Amino acid sequence: AQTVTQSQPEMSVQEAETVTLSCTYDTSENNYYLFWYKQPPSRQMILVIRQEAYKQQNATENRFSVNFQKAAKSFSLKISDSQLGDTAMYFCAFMKPSGNTPLVFGKGTRLSVIA
């Protein structure tokens, strides 16, 4: 069975600064997907970034980037130039290589961006 661990329940960052959220996972699969989801107060799950395990290059989406270390089973999210709108819960998630299998979520990190 797969597990996802987020060891930082809460974090805060000053506006315009950079913050890194940590995530580790455990799996015996060789191919899989990793995700970071944002859940703002509206509680809508918003996909922030996706990483395919067979791709060595770290995924990047504008101010969001990941540091994917497959051997270490680590998948951290870096948010650059933090904005007030980044305040939310962030969930790291694992998915086997097909969309008809459930996501496995970490417990989440509550990020507060301070003006």
Add this chain to the structure above:
Amino acid sequence: GAVVSQHPSWVICKSGTSVKIECRSLDFQATTMFWYRQFPKQSLMLMATSNEGSKATYEQGVEKDKFLINHASLTLSTLTVTSAHPEDSSFYICSAGWLGADTQYFGPGTRLTVL
């Protein structure tokens, strides 16, 4: 992008009544839909996986007679909370995917309050 809707977004009911929540994929065919439950400040907990035309697979500890899931078409899955009690009050989220997909798509969630 793929869109998933949920209806209703918020429902209040009396203890002992049944409530039905709908999850629809609006612009794609979802062979598989997932139902999650989320308590305040916690992560998403998978309740069940439903494949179109088949019986749902429930996670351990989830009462299948209480949480009835039907996935009768490729665009609609329903979750019925039977004989609801206050402890069933929660946020229910569905997601949808298909074989070979590289992600899943989330509905906006339904807030259930049982009085």
